[in-house]
Amino acid sequence: MTSIDRLFRSWLRYYGPQGWWPADDPFEVMVGALLVQRTSWSNAAQAIARLKARRILSSECLAGIAEVELQSIVEPAGFYRVKAHRLTRLAGFVENEGGVGTLGALPSGALRQKLLSVDGIGPETADAILLYAFERPAVVVDAYLRRILVRMHERWQAVTDDQIRREVSTRLDSADVLNEFHALAVAHGKSVCRSEPSCGNCCIRASCVTGLATAATR
DNA sequence: CACCAGGGTGGTT
DNA sequence: AACCACCATGGT
Numbered sequence: 001m002t003s004i005d006r007l008f009r010s011w012l013r014y015y016g017p018q019g020w021w022p023a024d025d026p027f028e029v030m031v032g033a034l035l036v037q038r039t040s041w042s043n044a045a046q047a048i049a050r051l052k053a054r055r056i057l058s059s060e061c062l063a064g065i066a067e068v069e070l071q072s073i074v075e076p077a078g079f080y081r082v083k084a085h086r087l088t089r090l091a092g093f094v095e096n097e098g099g100v101g102t103l104g105a106l107p108s109g110a111l112r113q114k115l116l117s118v119d120g121i122g123p124e125t126a127d128a129i130l131l132y133a134f135e136r137p138a139v140v141v142d143a144y145l146r147r148i149l150v151r152m153h154e155r156w157q158a159v160t161d162d163q164i165r166r167e168v169s170t171r172l173d174s175a176d177v178l179n180e181f182h183a184l185a186v187a188h189g190k191s192v193c194r195s196e197p198s199c200g201n202c203c204i205r206a207s208c209v210t211g212l213a214t215a216a217t218r
Numbered sequence: 219c220a221c222c223a224g225g226g227t228g229g230t231t
Numbered sequence: 232a233a234c235c236a237c238c239a240t241g242g243t
Binding site for chain 1 (some may be wrong): 222223224225227228
């Protein structure tokens with residue numbers, strides 16, 4: 001039985017604090033969460049910088065801007081047609097809900113449900129927004145975490161995302177810890193080889209990341 | 219050249 | 232329920 005708790009401390013000791021999420025306010029986190037889908041952060045950050053340069057990175061502005069214009073602005077992030085449309089819908093949602101302040105007053109369960117009703121916000125993005133925009137103790141289950149867990153123990157192969165969320169949250173409860181946990185999972189996921197399990201050493205032994213092994217298995 | 223990046227949606231079997 | 236194509240730019 002591997003301890004998620006020990007894995008987290010190993011990552012933190014090896015990689016250090018990741019400083020997520022790089023944003024000035026909750027709405028910027030929401031926008032970034034949509035822009036970064038299947039996209040490198042550097043590309044998403046370019047789109048965010050262009051929004052900021054035009055001073056339209058707010059729900060009020062984005063709800064009113066022409067979608068074709070928004071497309072040209074967020075173009076560096078890729079998938080710019082769907083993303084412009086989703087940003088427009090997101091802004092309308094936030095305005096309709098009375099702003100991020102009103103949303104922030106909702107309990108996490110209700111807020112998650114509302115977020116999932118927005119076009120382009122699925123489970124992973126909803127939990128990322130809960131965690132990084134609203135500082136709720138949400139577990140973000142992404143492809144990196146799934147792969148890492150499967151490589152550590154075969155039992156994770158058949159475990160659903162919902163089960164992963166609950167199992168992780170029993171070990172890591174605070175928003176601050178879960179904040180680092182997801183960011184570190186991404187950092188570690190990028191470091192280890194991405195080839196199939198054939199490697200057999202990924203994530204828990206030294207052949208992928210020197211020094212992590214002894215920390216993770218201690 | 220192929221492959222990937224801090225996913226989600228809609229359609230098909 | 233499991234799979235699939237699609238969205239599209241920028242970096243290795």
